[in-house]
Amino acid sequence: AxxxxxxxxxxxxxxxxxxxxxxxxxxxxxxxxxxxxxxxxxxxxxxxxxxxxxxxxxxxxxxxxxxxxxxMHSPLEVTVNTVEISNKDISHKYVVTTRANKIPALRRFLDIQPEMRGVMFCRTKWETQEIADNLGNMGYSVEALHGDLSQGQRDSVMKRFKSRSMQLLIATDVAARGIDVNDLSHVIHHSLPDQLESYTHRSGRTGRAGKKGISLAFINPREGRRITELEKKIKVTFEKVEVPSIEELKSSRINNWANLIINTKVDKQAQGILNDLHGQFSHLNKEDLLERLITTQLDHLMIRDGEKGDLNEGSGSKTSKTYRNDGFNRYYVNIGAIDGVTEADLVHFLSDISGIARKSIGDISLQKNCAFFNVNSQVDQDLGKKFEGIEIEGRNIRVNLDDGGDKKTSSRSSKKKSYNKGRRKPPSHFGRSGNSRRDSRRSRSNRR
Structure with a gap:
C-alpha cells in the first residue's frame, strides 16, 4: 500500500x-x-x-x-554497488538554457542525433506527461512512464521501449526504478535531482556492459554550482555542450538524408513506378529536382515560429541572472530542505504571504538551507517587501531577487509578523504538506 x-x-x-x-x-x-x-x-x-x-x-x-x-534495533546493513566510483564509460555533459527553452533544446538534440535512444528524467508526473504529449504531437517517438499509469499501461510502455519502437522514454524517478534496458545511448536530466546521490542512480542506466553512454543535464544559468558539487562528489568532469543551432540542424538533416539515399538498395519495383509517372519530372533538370527534395527535408524540421536561433545561455553573467527574458524573475528565500519543507509546502507559503496565485510560482530549486523559485514578472512587484517582518519560529524570512549572492533585504518596519497571525495557519513542521492544505481550507472558510 x-x-x-x-x-x-x-x-x-x-x-x-x-x-x-x-x-x-x-x-x-x-x-x-x-x-x-x-x-x-x-x-x-x-x-x-x-x-x-x-x-x-x-x-x-x-x-x-x-x-x-x-x-530499527541493531540493524544489519546490506549494501550493493554503493561505492561511488564513476563509470568510465559514461560521459557527463550539461547544457545551460532557460526553463522555457529546455524542450526546444531537447528537440534539437533528438533531431541531430536520430540514433539516440534513452531515458529522460523529470520531477513530477504532470511534467512527465505534458512533455511526452507535446513531443508526441510533434511527431517524436516518445512516451511517458509515471505513477498515474495503470500497471497494464506501464507494461505496454516498457514493452514498446524494449522493442526499440520509441526513441525516448520520459519518466519520473520513482516510476523508472527497476528499469533494466540495455543499449541506452543517453540519460537526460530535464532537471537535476534534489539528492545528488540520485544523479549516479539515474546516469547508471547508460554506459553498461562496456558500451559508451552520455548523461546530459539541462540546467539554468544559476545551477552551475550544482554541477561543481556533483564533480566533487562523484569525482567526474562535466563537459559543457552547446544546443545545436538551426544551421547545424539543417546541415545534419540534409547529410543524414543524403547518406540514406546513397546507401539505399534500389527496389526492383522502382523502375516500374518511375515509368508510371509518365515523365512528370521531365521539365526539371537534376539540380531543380534536388533543390525541391532538399526543401521538403528542411520543411520537416520542427522549428516553431519565433523560436530563437541560439538557445544557449551564459552561466555566471550577472546581467542574466536576475531578470529573465522568458517572462519570469528568479528569487531566493532562506527556507530549505533542512526545515522539512517540500516544494508544495513552499509554494503554499509563498502564495499565502504574497497573495500571488500558486500557478504563477514555479521552477523551484529546493536546497539544504535555501530555495530558488521563479515568479511571473507581471505579478511580482515589491515581492520582497511583502515578507519584511515575517517570522517562522523566531527566524526572519527573507525573499530577494537572485543575483547570485545572499544579500539581505532591509527591513523598514521593526514590527515582527508571525506567519500564523492574520494568515493561513502554517503547519507546525513544514513537512506536513497534507495537513497544512487541510488547515488552509478550514482557515479560509472560517475567515469567510
Whole structure:
C-alpha cells in the first residue's frame, strides 16, 4: 500500500497491524522526498514492537538514517554497488538554457542525433506527461512512464521501449526504478535531482556492459554550482555542450538524408513506378529536382515560429541572472530542505504571504538551507517587501531577487509578523504538506 492509503484503512479499522511480523519500507528515500515521513511514523506506531523492519533505499540521506536509528534495533546493513566510483564509460555533459527553452533544446538534440535512444528524467508526473504529449504531437517517438499509469499501461510502455519502437522514454524517478534496458545511448536530466546521490542512480542506466553512454543535464544559468558539487562528489568532469543551432540542424538533416539515399538498395519495383509517372519530372533538370527534395527535408524540421536561433545561455553573467527574458524573475528565500519543507509546502507559503496565485510560482530549486523559485514578472512587484517582518519560529524570512549572492533585504518596519497571525495557519513542521492544505481550507472558510 501507499502510506496514505494504508493510514486511511487503519482509521476506518479495515486493517489492523498488531499482528504484523514484517514491515517493508520500499523506496524509503523517495517516500521521504514526497513528504511521507509523518505517515511512516504513524504507520509504524500501530505495528507491534516485535515486528521486523526491512528498509530498501537507492540512496541513504540523513533522513533515512534517522528512520533506521529510531525504529530499527541493531540493524544489519546490506549494501550493493554503493561505492561511488564513476563509470568510465559514461560521459557527463550539461547544457545551460532557460526553463522555457529546455524542450526546444531537447528537440534539437533528438533531431541531430536520430540514433539516440534513452531515458529522460523529470520531477513530477504532470511534467512527465505534458512533455511526452507535446513531443508526441510533434511527431517524436516518445512516451511517458509515471505513477498515474495503470500497471497494464506501464507494461505496454516498457514493452514498446524494449522493442526499440520509441526513441525516448520520459519518466519520473520513482516510476523508472527497476528499469533494466540495455543499449541506452543517453540519460537526460530535464532537471537535476534534489539528492545528488540520485544523479549516479539515474546516469547508471547508460554506459553498461562496456558500451559508451552520455548523461546530459539541462540546467539554468544559476545551477552551475550544482554541477561543481556533483564533480566533487562523484569525482567526474562535466563537459559543457552547446544546443545545436538551426544551421547545424539543417546541415545534419540534409547529410543524414543524403547518406540514406546513397546507401539505399534500389527496389526492383522502382523502375516500374518511375515509368508510371509518365515523365512528370521531365521539365526539371537534376539540380531543380534536388533543390525541391532538399526543401521538403528542411520543411520537416520542427522549428516553431519565433523560436530563437541560439538557445544557449551564459552561466555566471550577472546581467542574466536576475531578470529573465522568458517572462519570469528568479528569487531566493532562506527556507530549505533542512526545515522539512517540500516544494508544495513552499509554494503554499509563498502564495499565502504574497497573495500571488500558486500557478504563477514555479521552477523551484529546493536546497539544504535555501530555495530558488521563479515568479511571473507581471505579478511580482515589491515581492520582497511583502515578507519584511515575517517570522517562522523566531527566524526572519527573507525573499530577494537572485543575483547570485545572499544579500539581505532591509527591513523598514521593526514590527515582527508571525506567519500564523492574520494568515493561513502554517503547519507546525513544514513537512506536513497534507495537513497544512487541510488547515488552509478550514482557515479560509472560517475567515469567510
Amino acid at each position: 501507499t502510506p496514505g492509503r494504508l493510514l486511511d484503512l487503519i482509521k476506518r479499522k479495515a486493517v489492523k497491524l498488531e499482528s504484523v511480523r514484517y514491515v517493508v519500507l520500499d523506496e524509503a528515500d523517495e517516500m521521504l522526498n514526497m513528504g511521507f515521513k509523518e505517515d511512516i511514523d504513524k504507520i509504524l506506531s500501530f505495528a507491534n514492537d516485535n515486528r521486523v523492519i526491512w528498509l530498501f533505499s537507492a540512496t541513504m540521506p540523513s533522513e533515512v538514517r534517522k528512520i533506521v536509528k529510531k525504529y
